[in-house]
Amino acid sequence: MKTKSSIRILAAFAALLLFAAGCNTTANEKPTTTEELSQMNRDFAAAINAKDAVAAANCYADEATLYPPNEPAVTGREAILNYWKGAIDAGATHVSIKTVATGSDGNLGWETGQFQMDVKTPDGKVVVDQGRYTELLKRNTDGKWVSIMGMWNADAPPVP
Helix, strand or coil: CHHHHHHHHHHHHHHHHHHHHHCCCCCCCCCCCHHHHHHHHHHHHHHHHCCCHHHHHCCEEEEEEEECCCCCCEECHHHHHHHHHHHHHCCCEEEEEEEEEEEEECCEEEEEEEEEEEEECCCCCEEEEEEEEEEEEEECCCCCEEEEEEEEEECCCCCC
16 A cells, blocks of 8 residues: 555656756746847847958857858868968958848757848959858857857859
8 A cells, every 4th residue: 555655756756857848947948029130130240341350250159160162161160260270361242142041949040041241352353242141150158149050152153
């Protein structure tokens, strides 16, 4: 009789724990708006336009990876800083973005969109590059969304 009672108590306790675990959310796991998720790319575009590679790199998590078109992956904030510094030095400017879609689940999110920017070719000519991008985002400890993985591609073939 005592064993049957103990089993019922343990079963009730286990059910209560499972229920409580399902309700365990932190203050950071609040619903997220498109405005919040696309802020990372608005900050990024502003940084590139200001020729501020440090601010551009700060839009990414320490462990983030970029997948630029026709180039090897770039991993880590220091490497990302150097990548964007090189792009700025090469003449990337007039960046604009348009968010197409966003979504999130807790502290992970994503954004897709379209970009446009001026790029200087090796012969000094300025061409307008436009295309699409995808960002995987996470909410950092300050509650700010930062990219953990970014990928983009141009609508037109690469300029020779």
